Amino acid sequence: xxxxxxxxxxxxxxxxxxxxxxxxxxxxxxxxxxxxxxxxxxxxxxxxxxxxxxxxxxxxxxxxxxxxxxxxxxxxxxxxxxxxxxxxxxxxxxxxxxxxxxxxxxxxxxxxxxxxxxxxxxxxxxxxxxxxxxxxxxxxxxxxxxxxxxxxxxxxxxxxxxxxxxxxxxxxxxxxxxxxxxxxxxxxxxxxxxxxxxxxxxxxxxxxxxxxxxxxxxxxxxxxxxxxxxxxxxxxxxxxxxxxxxxxxxxxxxxxxxxxxxxxxxxxxxxxxxxxxxxxxxxxxxxxxxxxxxxxxxxxxxxxxxxxxxxxxxxxxxxxxxxxxxxxxxxxxxxxxxxxxxxxxxxxxxxxxxxxxxxxxxxxxxxxxxxxxxxxxxxxxxxxxxxxxxxxxxxxxxxxxxxx
Numbered sequence: 001x002x003x004x005x006x007x008x009x010x011x012x013x014x015x016x017x018x019x020x021x022x023x024x025x026x027x028x029x030x031x032x033x034x035x036x037x038x039x040x041x042x043x044x045x046x047x048x049x050x051x052x053x054x055x056x057x058x059x060x061x062x063x064x065x066x067x068x069x070x071x072x073x074x075x076x077x078x079x080x081x082x083x084x085x086x087x088x089x090x091x092x093x094x095x096x097x098x099x100x101x102x103x104x105x106x107x108x109x110x111x112x113x114x115x116x117x118x119x120x121x122x123x124x125x126x127x128x129x130x131x132x133x134x135x136x137x138x139x140x141x142x143x144x145x146x147x148x149x150x151x152x153x154x155x156x157x158x159x160x161x162x163x164x165x166x167x168x169x170x171x172x173x174x175x176x177x178x179x180x181x182x183x184x185x186x187x188x189x190x191x192x193x194x195x196x197x198x199x200x201x202x203x204x205x206x207x208x209x210x211x212x213x214x215x216x217x218x219x220x221x222x223x224x225x226x227x228x229x230x231x232x233x234x235x236x237x238x239x240x241x242x243x244x245x246x247x248x249x250x251x252x253x254x255x256x257x258x259x260x261x262x263x264x265x266x267x268x269x270x271x272x273x274x275x276x277x278x279x280x281x282x283x284x285x286x287x288x289x290x291x292x293x294x295x296x297x298x299x300x301x302x303x304x305x306x307x308x309x310x311x312x313x314x315x316x317x318x319x320x321x322x323x324x325x326x327x328x329x330x331x332x333x334x335x336x337x338x339x340x341x342x343x344x345x346x347x348x349x350x351x352x353x354x355x356x357x358x359x360x361x362x363x364x365x366x367x368x369x370x371x372x373x374x375x376x377x378x379x380x381x382x383x384x385x386x387x388x389x390x391x392x393x394x395x396x397x398x399x400x401x402x403x404x
Contacts, residue, residue: 019117024150051099074297156203293334
């Protein structure tokens with residue numbers, strides 16, 4: 001791969017970006033800015049024109065544009081500006097990815113860098129929790145106290161993708177390097193442990209949904225009834241094993257039974273219970289402002305007013321957002337924004353399935369699962385992950401060039 005000096009500088013920043021992403025640090029903003037500056041020295045007219053014709057780029061740009069329009073008409077200007085700032089990646093990242101050539105080797109370095117960043121982030125969190133445990137605080141091995149860098153659900157999502165990259169690509173990329181094989185097993189083992197230490201209900205559910213799919217895909221050429229049964233037994237066995245090793249994580253799953261209860265305590269702040277109450281208010285807000293929404297800057301304020309009016313004290317105390325990205329977008333941007341988000345997200349998932357782009361299918365599955373219970377695009381950790389990997393994995397070179 002012969003690259004000029006200015007090209008090496010340009011491709012250095014996405015590799016660094018991928019490594020730093022699991023740490024959730026402010027340095028990511030600086031990396032994106034420097035990446036943008038370096039892009040001006042690498043512009044090729046043909047690639048630029050082709051990039052701005054890309055349907056995914058256009059949809060992401062339209063979504064950002066209507067967010068800005070909605071922000072102008074929002075009463076809460078601080079929240080409106082936050083929404084614009086948080087979604088600047090909808091402008092920059094598609095431009096970097098679709099308007100420039102991406103050699104296969106650079107993409108490989110980005111994915112390996114992301115896996116390495118996840119590993120070192122896990123090492124930091126485990127060491128940190130261990131230090132607190134020695135001081136008499138073992139609770140730092142659990143949930144939000146453990147996941148100090150970014151939200152536990154998002155960190156678990158990062159780790160599941162990192163495991164997927166290892167399983168799909170490392171056996172091919174490093175077929176003749178045994179030491180990498182051993183490190184891969186170590187990395188995947190650490191990621192699995194960290195997922196259960198995060199104790200995110202969504203993270204655990206996502207793990208047990210995606211891992212069997214990943215295993216079946218990996219064995220698809222030699223798959224038969226016997227192997228399918230073995231996979232089923234392994235999955236069931238893994239559930240029981242992890243339930244014994246991480247009882248606290250699985251105890252959090254018991255709260256999902258609250259969904260079936262008729263009378264839900266409005267003062268509850270338990271994550272599953274409070275989501276049911278929040279989503280009921282979301283539906284009412286959508287009914288009252290279906291077409292254009294209440295404005296991205298006012299969505300959370302209107303939700304909080306609804307909590308107060310209806311005595312939902314648990315959600316009111318913590319000033320919770322919609323905890324569902326589809327609801328969050330519908331409330332803020334109305335039907336137009338909702339349909340656009342669905343077109344981008346589910347449209348990309350459908351296109352990936354048609355093109356048999358498995359890594360994109362898996363990534364979009366993770367994103368949809370998170371969208372269902374988190375307002376993922378209200379945080380930088382969620383927005384950066386969504387835009388970067390949606391764009392990166394939709395590149396044509398991903399399906400054929402990486403040879404998964």
